[in-house]
Ligand SMILES: [Zn+2]
């Protein structure tokens with residue numbers, strides 16, 4: 001920098017100096033510290049000692065908090081790696097139920113018996129049904145999975161397979177989750193696994209940059225619907241694949257956009273399947289969407305109006321009540337065609353991958369590459385054609401119903417499920433309509449339950465245990481503290497800048513400690529007569 005120390009600087013010189021606050025952010029990011037730490041007050045229950053603790057925001061998008069997003073991505077990579085070539089069946093034993101959980105279930109049992117007794121007498125059960133609803137919520141709140149009773153029977157649809165689709169070979173599915181092992185002549189064993197990529201079908205020819213060669217004939221409607229139902233189609237594919245291979249096949253899958261902005265899915269699969277079998281399953285897999293027809297726009301101008309007394313939507317001119325979601329579904333018969341049939345494209349990619357190989361690392365890189373970005377931000381439009389393509393897709397998604405509760409159903413003269421006032425077609429709040437989602441609002445990573453046998457929280461705890469072990473820190477008893485959030489008005493609240501400075505100092509401190517611990521461990525290895533573990 002020019003200018004004498006303490007002397008006057010020109011305006012240009014002053015502006016050229018980096019802004020101290022931004023430098024703090026840069027330094028924080030360099031050290032992997034969260035840029036939006038959350039402040040909590042930690043009270044030691046035994047001693048009453050209060051401490052301020054800053055915890056990372058944990059956001060998974062790099063546009064919000066790059067260090068947290070990167071940490072989340074690495075955690076996913078670890079989860080992917082751990083499950084891919086597992087050579088033993090993962091053990092998933094639920095914890096035994098605690099007293100509170102048992103009490104809740106006992107309460108629920110009594111309510112059910114009382115309700116069924118009333119129903120048998122033909123009496124009104126509304127009050128007890130409400131009570132049962134509350135108890136079910138309490139059961140969930142008490143940390144139990146699932147419901148005590150199965151959900152109410154779903155609408156029956158013909159399960160006859162479509163005539164235009166190849167038949168699917170079926171086997172009984174065993175509970176085995178790990179792949180086969182092969183032994184080479186030299187006695188070495190291999191447990192090969194697979195990396196598979198499935199894509200959507202063609203909607204029209206696309207150019208190198210992903211934009212359609214002819215935007216006017218590109219099937220945007222089909223593209224929009226396939227994206228909306230992509231998760232359901234993937235689910236169906238896995239079910240079919242399990243039936244074909246005859247065991248409880250495990251997967252770690254990541255949903256990503258192609259350059260043409262259609263979703264595709266990369267799947268790490270434990271064990272192997274032949275290309276022929278994969279082709280068979282892809283050809284035989286489809287997902288039918290039995291939703292009411294949206295062929296005719298009933299209300300393009302004057303929209304249905306909400307009636308407060310009946311809590312329903314009415315025709316603006318005649319005052320007629322619009323059919324409810326359930327009525328509209330009941331009107332669909334088996335003779336009707338489903339509103340949409342989603343399928344994968346015939347082109348797919350499959351390769352065998354060996355545990356611990358360079359290929360395995362490369363594939364894990366693919367699987368986690370875009371996880372810190374919104375689907376719509378993975379390929380930024382650089383050409384006019386690309387921008388136009390993104391715009392047309394967004395427009396196609398605008399009036400497509402995204403779910404049974406979508407406001408767009410009003411446009412087609414149907415009350416959305418759980419209708420409420422203020423719904424405007426074309427203005428549905430569902431994420432799928434937003435540009436950055438490209439029609440796919442589901443989870444970006446889909447992991448089968450017995451992949452690594454661990455949840456993300458377990459993998460996070462593994463990391464923490466490794467770290468505290470490395471630093472020789474005592475394990476803290478989580479029951480020893482009570483936590484309260486610190487709000488902006490509180491006397492001990494730290495403003496953002498101050499919080500950032502603290503997390504940077506903390507990171508530097510423990511990074512130094514970790515480096516020291518590593519060096520000490522290396523020294524010990526050397527002095528221990530060269531024996532390696
Ligand atoms: Zn963060």
Ligand SMILES: [Zn+2]
Pocket residue numbers: 400401402403405406407408428429430433
């Ligand atoms: Zn919607």
